[in-house]
Structure formats: structure tokens, C-alpha cells
Amino acid sequence: MSTKSKSTDMRGLISLTKTTQTLLAHFQSSLSPSQTSSTPSVALIPGSSSVPEPNPLEIVKVATTLLKSHTTTLSLLLLTPPLTPSAIVKKIGDVSSEVLSNLVAAASGTAIQGQKDQLGDLMRVELRIQARRLIGTWGEVLALVLRFAEKREKATGKDEGPTESERQDVLAATGVVWEACDSLLKVCQDGVVGLVVKKAEQWRSVLMDAVEELKEWGEDVADEDDEDKAEGSDEEDGGFGDEDDIFGAANKLGKGDKDLKTLLDDSVKRLKKVSMLYQALIKRRLKTFPQSPVSADATNGESTEALADPIQTLDQLMVLLKGIPETVDDLASAFYDLDEEEAKDTLDKCCREAKSAVDLVxxxxxxxxxxxxxxxxxxxAALEAA
Incomplete structure (x- = not known):
């Protein structure tokens, strides 16, 4: 191949790479949290028939597996001299026109027309986050392709291949893509059930941490004798106590705050029962969520409104389970402000949210x-009696 032909091929690679970078930016924008799906997206697995694949997770899984394979091949092309523009151009074309377009369509789309959504809001959000991250990591590989191509376009001698530093950059970028692929594949493998169980366990952990902090705060009741001693020490050091005395005294329970202390103890008892609810819901509802639509046989032919759209019910349940720890944070703030009325109202709100979750499922x-x-x-009954 003549030098002129090689130069033309290299310019073609540079042009394609820059165009693809613009496409990746568009893909990432379409997956951003601010974007919402409008019309249903139909994505097909490469090489499949015209019949839409009913499960978007399968499309994501296939696309992600292909991307990992293509990235491995692309990294080898970058590491093996001489740089071959035609082979790299084909590989980038395969990734952008087939793999990434299908991945984005499946991750960002709504349910296929005429079919109920099998994923729910939580999984849709997770797929968008993971797919957006994956595209970002592949963009780093693409940036290396552009750097290598521009370097070879300017070079006049024999292609000696990448330097050791460049080799390490390629291996590092490839490894990051692999990691992002594996993370997305894990989400697909775990499915909706795996994701909601994981999220519920995380939220329960946050709830328990908040309860423990409240409990410890309530046990830190200021002792009157210690306060007297602190006042004496303030006189000795010119009227300045330590930092905890200065900034912590305002939101510590005193011995005179008996009503607030009683409310705090009641709150801790109730919140521990709410934590038990999370465990029960995880075991009896989240882990048993049907992976496929509930059939009439499973209900002995009976139809109920609750079964009209199980994924919608699951979405509503997860919103409540996510919101309860946030309400507990508000409850803690009310206690730290020594605001008894606000604490009562917030505790009641938290209990209502928990009972709503129970009633829902x-x-x-x-x-x-x-x-x-x-x-x-x-x-x-136990929560109301606490």
C-alpha cells in the first residue's frame, strides 16, 4: 500500500473517530437522568429476526457481551504494529452501529408497544446509570484510537508500535471497560428481583444506622454535676470550654427533657419494628416477585386489581422503602433541634409510610x-401499641 493510500486511510480513521465521539455524547445525553422515554423503543439483537426481543435485559446482556469482545479486539489492534486503519474502522463501525445503539435503545426505552413493562422504574434507572457509565469508559478507548491515529498520520518512518506508556494506557482503558461491562452484566444476571433486594437491604442498613445514632444520642444525657464541673473549668480557662461543650450543648438532651426522652425511646422501639418489616418484605415479597407475568392458574382463575400490573405495585413499594430512611433523617433532625412537636409529626409520618408499604402488598x-x-x-398491631 502506498504512503498516500495509508495517509488517506488514517485520515478516514481520524474522521470516523471524531464522528463517533459526537455520537457517544448523544448516547450519554439520551441516558441522562433528565431524559425521559417518550415513544417505546424497539431494539433487536444483532442477527435476530424482526420480532422484538421481549426482555430488554437480554438485549442489554448480548450488547454488553459483544462490546467487551469488540473492545478486546480493538485493544489488540492498537497494541500490534503496524496500526491498521481499515481494521479499526470496521471495529468502531460495528460497535457504534450495532452494539451501542441496541444497548442505548434497550436501556432507555419503555415497554414495547402492546406489552407490559417487565423492568419497572428502579431497573430502568439502574440500566441508564450503568449503560451511561459503560459508554463513558468506551469513550476513553476511542480517545486512545484518535491519539494513536493522529500520531501515525504525522509520523514518517516505520511504525514501531506503541511506547510502554501507551501500552499501559491501552491496557488500563480496556480494563475499565471490562469492569463496567461486568457490572452491567451482573445487573442483567440478577434481574429485577436481585436489584430490588439489594436496594432494600441498603435502605434497611441506612435505617438501622440512623436508629443506632438516635439511640446513642438519647443515652448522652447531660449530667448536672458534669455541667457544674464544666462551668468551673470554664472559669479556669477564661470562660472557654472545649469544642464539644460550646457547639454540642445546644442539641443535647437535658435531664429536664423527660417528655422528649420518652418520645425518643418510643421512636427507637417503633423504628426497630420498621426494620423488622424490611426483613419480612425482602423475604416474603421481594424475593418472591414473579419473574414472569402471573397467570390465571396461579390465582385459581381469580383476577384482582393488585395483579393487573405487579411491576407497578413493586415500583410503589420501593418508593416507600426508599422514603422511610429519608423520613427518619428528618426525625433525627427534629430531635437534634429539640423540637418535640416536629418529632411527633415526623414519627407519625414514618409509621404511616411503613403501614402503607404493608397494605400495598x-x-x-x-x-x-x-x-x-x-x-x-x-x-x-404491635407498631400501633409501641
Whole structure:
């Protein structure tokens, strides 16, 4: 191949790379949190028939697996001299026109026309986040392609291949893409059930941390004798105590705050019961969520409104489970401000949210009574009696 032909090929690679970078920016924008799906997106697995794949997670899984493979090949092309523009151009074209377009369509799209959404809001958000991150990592590989191509375009001698520093850059960028691919593949493998269980466990952990902090704060009741001693020490040091005395005294319970202390103890008891609810919901509702639509046989032919759209019910449940720890944060703030009325109102709100979660899924996903149905009645009574 003549030098002129090589130069033309290299310029073509540079042009394609820059165009693809613009395309990646568009893909990432379409996956941003501010974007919402409008019309349903139909994505096809490369090489499949015209029939839409019903499960978007399968499309994401196939696209991600292909991207990992293409990235591996591309990294080898960058590391092996001489740089071959035609091979790299083909590889970039395969990734942008097939793999990434299908990945973005599946991650950002709504349910296919005429079918119910199988993923729900939580999974849709997770797919957008993971896919956006993956595209960002692949953009770093693309940036290396541009750097290598521009370097070879200016070079006049024999292509000696990448320097050791450049080799390390390629390996590092490839490794980051692999990691992002594996993370997205794990989401697809775990499915909706795996994701909601993981999120609920995280939110329960946040809730328990808040409860423990409240409990410790309530046990730190200022002792009157210690206060007297602190006043004496203030005189000795010119009227300045330590930092905790100066900035912490305003939001510490005193021995005279008996009503607030009683409310705090009641709050801790109730919140521990709410934590128990998370455990029960994870075991009896989230882990048993049907991976496929509930059939009429499963309900003995009975139809219920609750089963009209299980994924919508799941979405509503997850919103409540996410919101409860946030309400507990507000409760803690009320206590730290020594605002008894606000603390009462916020505690009531937290309990209402927990009971709403129970009521939402009191019956099983098949619309029947089960162990959780019976347990939830006892739990509600215990919460109200606490």
C-alpha cells in the first residue's frame, strides 16, 4: 500500500473517530437522568429476526457481551504494529452501529408497544446509570484510537508500535471497560428481583444506622454535676470550654427533657419494628416477585386489581422503602433541634409510610393470603401499641 493510500486511510480513521465521539455524547445525553422515554423503543439483537426481543435485559446482556469482545479486539489492534486503519474502522463501525445503539435503545426505552413493562422504574434507572457509565469508559478507548491515529498520520518512518506508556494506557482503558461491562452484566444476571433486594437491604442498613445514632444520642444525657464541673473549668480557662461543650450543648438532651426522652425511646422501639418489616418484605415479597407475568392458574382463575400490573405495585413499594430512611433523617433532625412537636409529626409520618408499604402488598403476588398476610396484621398491631 502506498504512503498516500495509508495517509488517506488514517485520515478516514481520524474522521470516523471524531464522528463517533459526537455520537457517544448523544448516547450519554439520551441516558441522562433528565431524559425521559417518550415513544417505546424497539431494539433487536444483532442477527435476530424482526420480532422484538421481549426482555430488554437480554438485549442489554448480548450488547454488553459483544462490546467487551469488540473492545478486546480493538485493544489488540492498537497494541500490534503496524496500526491498521481499515481494521479499526470496521471495529468502531460495528460497535457504534450495532452494539451501542441496541444497548442505548434497550436501556432507555419503555415497554414495547402492546406489552407490559417487565423492568419497572428502579431497573430502568439502574440500566441508564450503568449503560451511561459503560459508554463513558468506551469513550476513553476511542480517545486512545484518535491519539494513536493522529500520531501515525504525522509520523514518517516505520511504525514501531506503541511506547510502554501507551501500552499501559491501552491496557488500563480496556480494563475499565471490562469492569463496567461486568457490572452491567451482573445487573442483567440478577434481574429485577436481585436489584430490588439489594436496594432494600441498603435502605434497611441506612435505617438501622440512623436508629443506632438516635439511640446513642438519647443515652448522652447531660449530667448536672458534669455541667457544674464544666462551668468551673470554664472559669479556669477564661470562660472557654472545649469544642464539644460550646457547639454540642445546644442539641443535647437535658435531664429536664423527660417528655422528649420518652418520645425518643418510643421512636427507637417503633423504628426497630420498621426494620423488622424490611426483613419480612425482602423475604416474603421481594424475593418472591414473579419473574414472569402471573397467570390465571396461579390465582385459581381469580383476577384482582393488585395483579393487573405487579411491576407497578413493586415500583410503589420501593418508593416507600426508599422514603422511610429519608423520613427518619428528618426525625433525627427534629430531635437534634429539640423540637418535640416536629418529632411527633415526623414519627407519625414514618409509621404511616411503613403501614402503607404493608397494605400495598398484604396479599401475595398471586392475590392470595399467605404467611406474610397473617404476620403483617400482628406487626401493624404491635407498631400501633409501641
Amino acid at each position: 398484604k396479599k401475595s403476588w398471586t392475590g392470595t393470603d399467605d404467611v406474610f398476610t397473617t404476620w403483617s396484621g400482628k406487626w401493624t
